[in-house]
Amino acid sequence: MTILSFDWAFIIEKLIMIAIIVFASLGIALYTTFGERKVAAILQDRPGPSRAGPFGLLQPLADGLKLITKEEIIPSHADKWLFILGPGLAMTASLLTCAVIPWGTAIHVFGRTVELQIADINIGILYVFAVVSMGVYGIMIGGWASNNKFSLLSALRAASQAISYELAMGLALIGLLMTTGSLSLKTIVEAQVAGNWWNVVYQPLGFLIFFICAMAECNRTPFDLPEAENELNFGYHQEYSSMKLGFYLFAEYINMIMSSAIMASMYFGGYDLPFFDESTVAPNIAAMIGVGTLLIKIVLFIFLFMWIRWTIPRFRYDQLMSLGWKTMIPLALFNMLLTGAIILAKL
Amino acid sequence: MSTLEILFYALSAFAIISAVMVLVSKNPIHSVLWLILVFFAISGHYILLNAQFLAIVNIIVYAGAIMVLFLFVIMLMNIKQENEFKKHLLVKFIGVLSGGSFLVLLVSLVKQTVQLQGQKVLLKEGNIGLIHPLGKALFTDYVVPFEISSVLFLSAMVGAVIIGKK
Numbered sequence: 256m257t258i259l260s261f262d263w264a265f266i267i268e269k270l271i272m273i274a275i276i277v278f279a280s281l282g283i284a285l286y287t288t289f290g291e292r293k294v295a296a297i298l299q300d301r302p303g304p305s306r307a308g309p310f311g312l313l314q315p316l317a318d319g320l321k322l323i324t325k326e327e328i329i330p331s332h333a334d335k336w337l338f339i340l341g342p343g344l345a346m347t348a349s350l351l352t353c354a355v356i357p358w359g360t361a362i363h364v365f366g367r368t369v370e371l372q373i374a375d376i377n378i379g380i381l382y383v384f385a386v387v388s389m390g391v392y393g394i395m396i397g398g399w400a401s402n403n404k405f406s407l408l409s410a411l412r413a414a415s416q417a418i419s420y421e422l423a424m425g426l427a428l429i430g431l432l433m434t435t436g437s438l439s440l441k442t443i444v445e446a447q448v449a450g451n452w453w454n455v456v457y458q459p460l461g462f463l464i465f466f467i468c469a470m471a472e473c474n475r476t477p478f479d480l481p482e483a484e485n486e487l488n489f490g491y492h493q494e495y496s497s498m499k500l501g502f503y504l505f506a507e508y509i510n511m512i513m514s515s516a517i518m519a520s521m522y523f524g525g526y527d528l529p530f531f532d533e534s535t536v537a538p539n540i541a542a543m544i545g546v547g548t549l550l551i552k553i554v555l556f557i558f559l560f561m562w563i564r565w566t567i568p569r570f571r572y573d574q575l576m577s578l579g580w581k582t583m584i585p586l587a588l589f590n591m592l593l594t595g596a597i598i599l600a601k602l
Numbered sequence: 603m604s605t606l607e608i609l610f611y612a613l614s615a616f617a618i619i620s621a622v623m624v625l626v627s628k629n630p631i632h633s634v635l636w637l638i639l640v641f642f643a644i645s646g647h648y649i650l651l652n653a654q655f656l657a658i659v660n661i662i663v664y665a666g667a668i669m670v671l672f673l674f675v676i677m678l679m680n681i682k683q684e685n686e687f688k689k690h691l692l693v694k695f696i697g698v699l700s701g702g703s704f705l706v707l708l709v710s711l712v713k714q715t716v717q718l719q720g721q722k723v724l725l726k727e728g729n730i731g732l733i734h735p736l737g738k739a740l741f742t743d744y745v746v747p748f749e750i751s752s753v754l755f756l757s758a759m760v761g762a763v764i765i766g767k768k
Contacts, residue, residue, distance in 0.1 A: 337631070378733065381658040388666025392638070395670070399631060399677050407677060414670050421667075438733060 264367065272373055276353050284508040285315045287557055291508075294561040322501035330494050334400040341397025342495065342502035348390035349506045352513040355379040357441045359526045359545035363538060371542060372441060379440040380428060383517060384421070387472055391417040393506065394481065398491035409491040412572065413481035417472060419579040424468035426587035430461040430594040431521060440517075444525035448533075455522040460590045462522045464583055469514040471579070474507060476564040480572055515556035516549065523552055610650055617643035630676045634669060641665040653731020 289304065289311070296303025304311035329338055359371040376382060391414050398410025434457050435443045447453050455462045471478040482490030492503040519525060526545030533541040570578070620639040627633045641664045648657035712718060729735050740748050 334629075334631075337635075376654065378654050378658050381655070381662065385658050385661040385666060388662055388670070391670060392673075395673055395677070396635070399673075411674060411677060414674055418667065418670060 268367065268369055269373060272369075272371075273354075276358070276373065277350055280350060280353055280509055280512060281505075283512055283553075284505055285319065287508045287512065288318065288504075289315045290557065291561055291564075294558065295565050298562070298565040319501070323498050325497040327497040327499065328494075330402060332402040333494065334402070337396050337400035338494075339499070341393050341400060342492075342499045342506070343393075344396060345390065345393025345506040346502045346509070348386055348393060349509040349513060351386045351389075352383055352517070355382050355440050356513070356516045356520060357444050357525060358549060359542040360533070360538070362542040371546065375439060375441045378438050380432070380438050380521075384425065388417070388421060390472075390506075390510065393503075394491050397495070397503065401491075401494035403494050405487045405489070406491050406493050409481045409487045409493075412487075413474065413491060416474075416478065416480060416575065416579075419576060420468040420471040420478075420583070423464055423579060423583035423587045424472065426584060426591060427461045427464035427468065428521075430587075430590045431458050433591075433594050433598055434458065440520050440525075444520050444527070447524040448527040453522065453524040453527070458522065458590070458594070460586065461594075462518075464587050464590065465522070466518065468583065469518060470560065470563070471575075473510045473514055473560070475511065475560055477567045477570050478575060479569060480575055511557055511560055512553060515553040515560070518556055519549060519552035525549055606650060610647070613643050613646040613650070617647075631673065634672050634676060637672075638665045638669050641669070648731060651731060652729060655733040655736055656731040 292314070293303045293311075304314040307313040307317045329335060354373040355376060357370075357372040357375070361368045361370050363369070394413040395410045398406040398413070401407075431443075431454060432438065434454065435446055437443060437446075443454070474481050481487075482492075487493075492500050495503060526549040528544055528548040531544070533544070536544070617640055620636045620643060623636040624633045624640065627636060641660060645657040645660045645665075648654070648660060730739065
């Protein structure tokens, strides 16, 4: 049998890692919903969820249980298969991003060297872009299949917003790619670990643009126009109930985690703990410290997302579009030109 | 059969079935979604050819951007199969005839090309689809066609902006 002559240990190793990362992302997303409510409560000077368990820590489990046990309703005029496909696509697209994020340096178990990254592909960042551009289909298909005018309007808004901000995001990245010379996230992080400064020092404007665009891609306030309640009732998931609605809400939190991880890896050194020499401790412990560092950076970014959400009011739709096309894209082009000029001058 | 060949045939079957579904779907939204699957299958073929950059750009540009715009337009126009434009039988007949003769032409061309006879597809070989060789080729050997096509894109963009402003 030549067909099955794989390196089976390699496949099992990767499957275990995929399972760990997917379940960890889901777990973190679960508690991000809790964090969101607590942060909102603190910013609005109220206690927030506090009844279920100590400090309300069991609240996300109660929420999940509630969503699963609710009645599922599929509208009678909905396109049934696409209605079911929508939330699944949204969830899949947001989880797929985790494949290229380097979570830490390699660890050694059972005599094998295990890279803490599912796939180090040479087009890592472009892969992230492809997955992000797939994410909008979940919203569009769900909004259209619901056969509701508000859902459809919201889906169209989401699509045009995603396309507009993807452009500026890509242009902001070109500056970074010019300085790093690689598309692989692993190489970018390793260059930052070896070098003196994180990439944010070389690309402050690029990072700012990327951060704003990431916020817009995640549909977070002030860019949550697709679910503007006062204009569109509830947005593209208006007709959804039970866990299908839960999947849409959850996908947003996973998107937030993944974009935080991408920003931490590209601009803030990834798993690099500053002022600490990893070679002084055992490799496995160094890898664990790296994973912890990356997680702390992700949590800080998520907090920043929430802070902004509960501070700044929502944009109007024309403001959103003119910010994207008339401010972000020219700024990103300027950043690209500036980076190119500096690189040329240094040669 | 090696694993690569199995993947090749599976992807080809996937691409052809999805392409047929694009044609036979009554609902234009379903057609667009099947077309996205065709692009995914083609990207899979690019990866088998070791052209990862082309594969991912195919997904970003075609599946990610152009198909979103297709969906956008179809959703906005709200095309339903009930009020679909009824075509005359003669028009249908002419369409089948011209499409069929084009298919015969393509098949006969592929069969007659000497370079393709008895050849198998190159799997996991060549590196022109990777980003470094492709960039080098574009900016050295093919720099004039590359710049001319960028001017073409620029003029199309200016034209679109002017039409949009009217």
